[in-house]
Amino acid sequence: MPNYTTESIRTIALVGHGAAGKTSLAEALLLAAGSIAQKGAVEKGNTVCDFDPMEKSAGHSLYSALAHFEFENARIHLLDTPGYPDFAGQAIAGLAAVDTVLLVINAQTGIELMTERMARWAKERQLCTIIVINKIDAENVDLPGLLDEIQERFKGIVLDLPAHGAHDVVEVLEHDSGDADFGSVATAHHELIERIVEEDMDLLEKYLEEGEEPKPVELHNPFESALRAGMTPVLFTSAKTGAGVPELLHILANLAPNPTEGNPPLFYKGEPSGPSEAFAAVPDPDKHVLAHVFKLLSDPYMGKVSIFRVHQGTLKKDAQLFVGDSKRPFKAVHLYCLQGKDYVEVDALLPGDIGAIVKVEDIEFDSVLHDSHDEDHIHLKPLNFPKPMAGLSVETKRRGDEQRLFDLLEKLAIEDPTFKIERRPSTNETIIRGLGETHLKSKLEKLSGQYKLDVTTKLPLIAYRETITKGAEGHYRHKKQSGGAGQFGEVYLRIEVLPRGAGFEFVDAVKGGTIPGVFMSAVEKGVRQALEGGVVAGFPVEDLRVIVYDGKTHAVDGKEIAFVTAGRKATVEAIQQAAPIVLEPIVAIEIIAPETAMGDITGDLSSRRGQITGADTRGHGRMVITGLVPLAELADYQSRLNSLTGGRGHFSVELSHYADVPFNVQQQLTSGFKLKDEED
Numbered sequence: 001m002p003n004y005t006t007e008s009i010r011t012i013a014l015v016g017h018g019a020a021g022k023t024s025l026a027e028a029l030l031l032a033a034g035s036i037a038q039k040g041a042v043e044k045g046n047t048v049c050d051f052d053p054m055e056k057s058a059g060h061s062l063y064s065a066l067a068h069f070e071f072e073n074a075r076i077h078l079l080d081t082p083g084y085p086d087f088a089g090q091a092i093a094g095l096a097a098v099d100t101v102l103l104v105i106n107a108q109t110g111i112e113l114m115t116e117r118m119a120r121w122a123k124e125r126q127l128c129t130i131i132v133i134n135k136i137d138a139e140n141v142d143l144p145g146l147l148d149e150i151q152e153r154f155k156g157i158v159l160d161l162p163a164h165g166a167h168d169v170v171e172v173l174e175h176d177s178g179d180a181d182f183g184s185v186a187t188a189h190h191e192l193i194e195r196i197v198e199e200d201m202d203l204l205e206k207y208l209e210e211g212e213e214p215k216p217v218e219l220h221n222p223f224e225s226a227l228r229a230g231m232t233p234v235l236f237t238s239a240k241t242g243a244g245v246p247e248l249l250h251i252l253a254n255l256a257p258n259p260t261e262g263n264p265p266l267f268y269k270g271e272p273s274g275p276s277e278a279f280a281a282v283p284d285p286d287k288h289v290l291a292h293v294f295k296l297l298s299d300p301y302m303g304k305v306s307i308f309r310v311h312q313g314t315l316k317k318d319a320q321l322f323v324g325d326s327k328r329p330f331k332a333v334h335l336y337c338l339q340g341k342d343y344v345e346v347d348a349l350l351p352g353d354i355g356a357i358v359k360v361e362d363i364e365f366d367s368v369l370h371d372s373h374d375e376d377h378i379h380l381k382p383l384n385f386p387k388p389m390a391g392l393s394v395e396t397k398r399r400g401d402e403q404r405l406f407d408l409l410e411k412l413a414i415e416d417p418t419f420k421i422e423r424r425p426s427t428n429e430t431i432i433r434g435l436g437e438t439h440l441k442s443k444l445e446k447l448s449g450q451y452k453l454d455v456t457t458k459l460p461l462i463a464y465r466e467t468i469t470k471g472a473e474g475h476y477r478h479k480k481q482s483g484g485a486g487q488f489g490e491v492y493l494r495i496e497v498l499p500r501g502a503g504f505e506f507v508d509a510v511k512g513g514t515i516p517g518v519f520m521s522a523v524e525k526g527v528r529q530a531l532e533g534g535v536v537a538g539f540p541v542e543d544l545r546v547i548v549y550d551g552k553t554h555a556v557d558g559k560e561i562a563f564v565t566a567g568r569k570a571t572v573e574a575i576q577q578a579a580p581i582v583l584e585p586i587v588a589i590e591i592i593a594p595e596t597a598m599g600d601i602t603g604d605l606s607s608r609r610g611q612i613t614g615a616d617t618r619g620h621g622r623m624v625i626t627g628l629v630p631l632a633e634l635a636d637y638q639s640r641l642n643s644l645t646g647g648r649g650h651f652s653v654e655l656s657h658y659a660d661v662p663f664n665v666q667q668q669l670t671s672g673f674k675l676k677d678e679e680d
Helices: 022-032 053-058 085-097 113-124 143-154 185-197 201-210 220-228 245-254 402-415 437-449 517-533 560-576 595-607 637-645 663-670
Strands: 009-016 065-071 074-080 100-106 128-134 156-158 160-163 168-171 232-236 266-269 277-280 290-299 303-312 320-323 335-339 342-346 354-358 368-370 378-380 390-396 420-424 429-434 455-457 465-467 472-480 487-497 504-508 544-552 581-594 611-617 622-630 650-660
Touching: 009 022, 009 085, 009 113, 009 245, 022 065, 022 074, 022 100, 022 128, 022 245, 053 437, 065 245, 065 335, 074 245, 085 113, 085 290, 085 303, 085 437, 100 113, 113 128, 128 143, 128 220, 143 156, 143 232, 156 185, 160 232, 185 201, 185 220, 232 245, 290 402, 342 354, 368 378, 390 402, 390 437, 402 420, 402 429, 402 437, 429 437, 437 455, 472 560, 487 517, 487 560, 504 517, 517 544, 517 560, 544 560, 581 595, 581 637, 581 663, 595 611, 595 622, 595 637, 637 650
Parallel strands: 009 074, 009 100, 100 128, 128 232, 156 232, 504 544
Antiparallel strands: 065 074, 160 168, 266 277, 266 378, 290 303, 290 368, 303 354, 320 368, 335 342, 335 354, 390 429, 390 455, 420 429, 465 581, 472 487, 487 544, 581 622, 581 650, 611 622
């Protein structure tokens, strides 16, 4: 059994924008805690967390990575996450595994795109957040100005202040005097104490009536309570020199919430798409096991690796576990804690621990592992990932490699919840989708570098969709006789418009058994085939309800294949009569660029059918411009933005909604499209 308790565990995620120094800060923390003998450097490719060859080549994190260490009787699990928007999926997934987020801000560049996004996503998960201003020793930094901005945007409250020219810090929780580079230690101390004692009536009474400040041993509970209530402490560090790192470690070990505190996530019983009963896992080592899988990876030596957070019970080596609502158990032959690329085998994991199991193929991303025969389907509230909108059509250079391509793409998709694969039957294309050009480029490099598979790509494809604008009916009788037993199936159905974004509903309204129940799944399969392949332009059809209400079969010739065909062709007929239209994705764009380029940027966006929704100054002479623009208009946008800003601008997009394409665009998309059945 472990020689520590659940109360001593801390789970921490390092999040923030790229180049904020998260991986370097992880190295500094590991060194200060005595977990490593020498600090690695990102530029040398020898850090604990950036161990993948592609990360070493890129010079920044592409994947989340785990490390663990002990400090001042605390066992700390540290999750280092990527900071660039194209790799946000890895960072968001990690939020399901931790109690505390360290939001790392680069002192040179200030609050950036992913800073605010990660703060928002952490708030949605009700995670305790601590802000760390890193690189305080860098040149041309305005620490007082940055602190003012943080206090305004995040209601930050100071835990320490830079001292001795940013070569050190002075801690203000236990000290009310000292020399700081700016600000008053005494003022910061009293503001912090006043905020903390608000969480404890006894301490508040002593402080207000007797002027008695709480002792250090009394601070943990009210400090943790204030964190859960939304207090955002601010600390200053330099991962390069180590300034502020011991103070940060002390705060994490003594004041950050443990798994019995914080704001634990809710689990649900019942199907994710149906009625569910919410319940909270109890971080009690004696209860039955509940663990949540937040990361998967394909290790060339270990096989499929499932990384999870234990929320309840003690998971022991050789334990019998179940995946979700599966009744087939598997044996946890080996349990591991990860230290970068190294697998450290352990005998047991307590509530709050982050561990790994290898070579269990049934485990999927977001699976819940448990050891109870009687549990219903259990799941966590799904994470809200950005929808992958950038696309490329890929094909192998060598004939015969097609199946290997599909297998490898599935491996990549398993590792990344924001990487998706589509098959477009109408054009026989394989399409990969991600969060941006860099995201897709990294996947292609992995195919060629690690897996030695060469592929060719076509211009980015836009994720158009089709829908209907009115209800209609469809009917098809499939009858085929070729000597001996034939095929017969007849389907009557109607379609109805659903609200935009509702997806697809299938309703079985057949009465009297005119279509036997055994064939209804075949009808639904045919309907889905029609929707996936598109009807007017070859894009998936959505936001409609299909109601099958009548049909016929034959005692001898009634076949599954007949009802698949009848369902597909009846659906096509109905959609063709339902005034179908093509929809295009409209994305919310956020651009960070020099203030001097604002006029050029807004003008360029307007020429791309864009709509400006906001503009805000952001310090360091920068502007943040937000707007809505059709994704199809952004194919060459990064190069255009580089031209407008002298290479100093960057942007990111998230799906906002789908809208009707202009008439001329629909004509272009539908011209030349032929249904597969028409070609046959």
